[in-house]
Amino acid sequence: MPLLLLKDLPRYECLLEAAKEFPDLDPSASEVFLHLLRAGDEAYGVSDRNLVSHNISQGRFCVLMLLWRSVQSPAAKLLGPDCCVPGPRTPAELADAAGVTRATMTGLIDTLERDGFVKREPDPDDRRMMSVRLTPKAEEFLRKFLPEHFQITAKLMRTLTESERKTLVQLLNKISQQASVMLGAASEGAPAVVSGTQAV
């Protein structure tokens, strides 16, 4: 649960009241915003609680999943989309794929290596680079853990019908897209939004 957020959200009427004082306040927009943050935080919390009970964190799990794509196993290949493209191996690639800084990735790899999930090896061609590999222990962990993880995800969404799920994804994508615009996603010439290329 990463996010400090009010435990009880304001009622809609309160937002309406507040809007009288603050002309810029759009009650329904604020309502969506707060509910989105809360739902996201809670969903994260549900998943994270299970992770933590296995002595792993969200960030470390993410790294393991990324590295798994590089493992030469049928299961791993299925998870990768452009399946022939090799997964990330170097800290820089991992950081980029996970959307964190390299310094952060250094820390994650440090603890993963300390706990025996990962091994650093120097690149023979370029002595600046490292190559990160999963250990058998990590692969074993993932094979045991992932089914649990998927069950939890499925249970969390159980109360939504298929059509509701579809609607929800579309609406969330609208917000994501607008957020990208606002954060200035003026990166490469790519469409930039919802062009998924990674594993779970």
Place this chain on the structure above:
Amino acid sequence: MPLLLLKDLPRYECLLEAAKEFPDLDPSASEVFLHLLRAGDEAYGVSDRNLVSHNISQGRFCVLMLLWRSVQSPAAKLLGPDCCVPGPRTPAELADAAGVTRATMTGLIDTLERDGFVKREPDPDDRRMMSVRLTPKAEEFLRKFLPEHFQITAKLMRTLTESERKTLVQLLNKISQQASVMLGAASEGAPAVVSGTQAV
């Protein structure tokens, strides 16, 4: 942006592929889960970027908003729902309202006090307790900052129609409710879900 999350989400077809390998994987559930986390993270990021540009963090902002309810000003009263109920004042009340531990709240108050947004005063009746108050600087900051904040929220949701917003809130509430169940929200006899009682 608190959450380490894959920058590119897997395409739905990849989830379908992966489901062949993992019978527990519910593709549409995982899809919603990932999009929810990402949209929440991005919405958080949009808001946080503005906060940070004012040298304040999400957590500190949250504390300021909670304390604002205790200020004897018309604006503050409007934001509070059960408007007559005084807002939280002690670190324990603040921690409870914000859903963090008291240790965390101690740290937040420390930095807020250091930066001149807040003042700690001992309670004359119970010498264990402290009372936290906003400084004029903090009130001034909020009056200047909140309109910006509301504008950003409104802009983020601009692409959603009123009916889409309504739908989205309902669907998010379904997930929140299920998450509460799964996290074991078996606290008091209260209904426990969506019973908002706080300020923005």
Place this chain on the structure above:
DNA sequence: CTTTTATAGTTAGCGCCCTAACTATCAGGT
């Protein structure tokens, strides 16, 4: 009145995020 228990707040230490500064290596231009 003394002992026990509960409560408020803090401190200490860890994880994971960040930025900024640093080292080592590589590649290009002269």
Place this chain on the structure above:
DNA sequence: ACCTGATAGTTAGGGCGCTAACTATAAAAG
């Protein structure tokens, strides 16, 4: 060869979550 600049990775230090252990005070039980 020799600077220059780019790149890979790490280190240092800060913020803000957490848990666990601690101090001081208050309240309850004997």
